[in-house]
Amino acid sequence: MIRTGIAGYGNLGRGVELAIRRNPDMKLAGFFTRRPPETLKTLDPSVPVWRLDDAAAHTDDIDVLIICGGSATDLPVMTPRLARLYNVVDSFDTHAHVPDHFSNVDAAARETGHVALISCGWDPGMFSLARLYSMCILPDEDHPESYTFWGPGVSQGHSDAVRRIPGVVDARQYTIPVEAAVEAVKRGDHPELSAREKHRRVCYVAVAEGADKALIEKKIKEMPDYFSDYDTTVHFVSLAELKEKHGGLPHGGSVIRSGKTGRDFEHTQTIEYKLTLDSNPEFTAGVLCAFARAVAKLSLRGDRGCKTVFDIAPADLSPLSGEELRAHFL
Amino acid sequence: MIRTGIAGYGNLGRGVELAIRRNPDMKLAGFFTRRPPETLKTLDPSVPVWRLDDAAAHTDDIDVLIICGGSATDLPVMTPRLARLYNVVDSFDTHAHVPDHFSNVDAAARETGHVALISCGWDPGMFSLARLYSMCILPDEDHPESYTFWGPGVSQGHSDAVRRIPGVVDARQYTIPVEAAVEAVKRGDHPELSAREKHRRVCYVAVAEGADKALIEKKIKEMPDYFSDYDTTVHFVSLAELKEKHGGLPHGGSVIRSGKTGRDFEHTQTIEYKLTLDSNPEFTAGVLCAFARAVAKLSLRGDRGCKTVFDIAPADLSPLSGEELRAHFL
Secondary structure, eight states, rough: OHHHHEEEOHHHHHHHHHHTTTTTTEHHHHEEEESSSSGGGOSOSSEEEEEGGGGGGGTTTTTTTEEEOOOTHHHHHHHHHHHHSSSSEEOOOGGGGGOOOOOOHHHHHHHHHHHEOOSSSBBBBBBHHHHHHHHHSOTTTOOOOOEEEOSSSOOHHHHHHHTTSSTTEEEEEEEOOOOOHHEEEEEEEOOOHHHHEEEEEEEEEEEEETOOOHHHHHHHHHHHTTTTSSSSEEOOOOOOHHHHOOBBEEEEEEEEEEESTTTTOOEEEEEEEEEEEEEEEHHHHHHHHHHHHHHHHHHHHHEEEEEOGGSSGGGGGGOOHHHHHHHHHH | EEEEEEEEEEEEEEHHHHHTTOOOTTEEEEEEEEEEEEGGGOOOSOEEEEGGGGGGGGTOSSSSEOOOOOOOHHHHHHEEEEEEEETTTOOOOOOOGGHHHHHHHHHHHHHHOOOOOOOOTTTTTTHHHHHHHHHHHHHHHTTTTOOOEEEEEEHHHHHHHHHSSEEEEEEEEEEEOHHHHHHHHHOOOOOOOOOHHHHHEEEEEETTTOOOOHHHHHHHOOTTTTTTSSOOEEOOOHHHHHHHSSSOOOOOEEEEEEESSSSSSOOEEEEEEEEEEHHHHHHHHHHHEHHHHHHHHHHHTTEEEEEEESSGGGEEEEEHHHHHHHHTTT
């Protein structure tokens, strides 16, 4: 049994708590939290909840620790710190800062003989794998990059941005791929797409009584970075409707690569990897658990240092033996 | 530069010849053939063509050899034999015989210090990877297997079977997934599907003058294993139309896994990996080249023995460094 710990108990930590139950070779060893431990309402009261400050006290109880913190401020500090004590997995998703995060975590893990795996989830994560595999099997120096479309799904960052506008009580923002762009990519047109041509944004907004809806809509649509480069639709709804119809965290998207083969490049070959997710954090949790298994295996083999999903042989994600995998799943 | 050889010059060998040109770090070192070498019309006359019987004479010229033979009789003999001389890759696709083939090739490669990778292509190959990844991130003991649909595409085995019927001059058989089954799987229904419920078959057949079309159609539809378990449509066309409209080798399909997450399994999560290929052998060739690169890397690192796509870390498929991959593709 792989004794698995969880650091952080938000949406993602709760998803991992559930996902561990679906993996018969994994056992939930305990939680670390910055909150008073007794305030955590976890599913199984027999699983210990420890203070994150006491992380050093439980190294004998955990084979791999899944760190469920935010990428902006939590993970850059938590992951290197915890990689000094444990084999760890995180879901660091700030693409631009991956190289720095990697080198910080790598130094900590190597110094202390641990294995760490960063940026695990669906993007970065499964979508990164889809990009890498498809790029390698359909190489094209003129078109090295594949296309990634996100949604339809709830973007938490954009929802938060709308919520910060005065007069807004609650909001949900859906990111939606532009269908014509998806079709052009699948056809192999290699279109050059602006942000506006790739995705559109739809907001459902509940406002305080007497709030100036026209002004709020204008503020949303003109918000730089988040909305001004996109076609945005704003729907005002009651708080009750927002909670009832938009309470979930669905997401998904697709990675598409189209390449030409043949003597005269006359054949179009298209690869699509598509996710349709009712729950973004619960799916991410499933990915984290599979890679946590691989981290535990690598550590047992004496490997160390920081890895990404690119470095993990797929067989290591499975509880089955090589023989079983070859006989039944190849 | 990875000096890559090709053994066999049919559709697949010609595909690999083209694919090597798209991989800037690979160089075509030469061909092996059972035919008289001077009869091969290859693309670049400066690339040597050798007799397969002289395979032992060129071990200094080749880093990895891609074996492009048939799975029924060629590869079970060729791959173990050539793995004694070279690092090799093959596309052995008889799923039921993979364990035997693996152990034969593994013994040969280990004894002589080579790396071999078998069963590489799209199924087995990329579809196997899609099955493994999705099974590991959405584990479900009640529904361990994912769904694989093939087509729309030309099945060579079924086309050959039709051609063997007396009176048939030429034929093409398309395998087509049943749309209702695909939709049920995507919805997460976990349907139990018979062969007939998963795929249907459409044949385009050119017959000799005076042939009994009704009898030929009956023979096709009642042919055991190949057609009798499926809904089959037969279209009689002229030889000219067959060659003009059905001369290509398109194929594709999808691997779909749907799983439930959440405290009450209330969330459906769906993963789809889909290929739409104008040329089946040219796509397979692209997969073979990427894994040939990995085999060359593994050999340089001192690894040995037989591998499958499950054993290869994705980063090893790419000519880029870990730093480059993390910075631009994660």
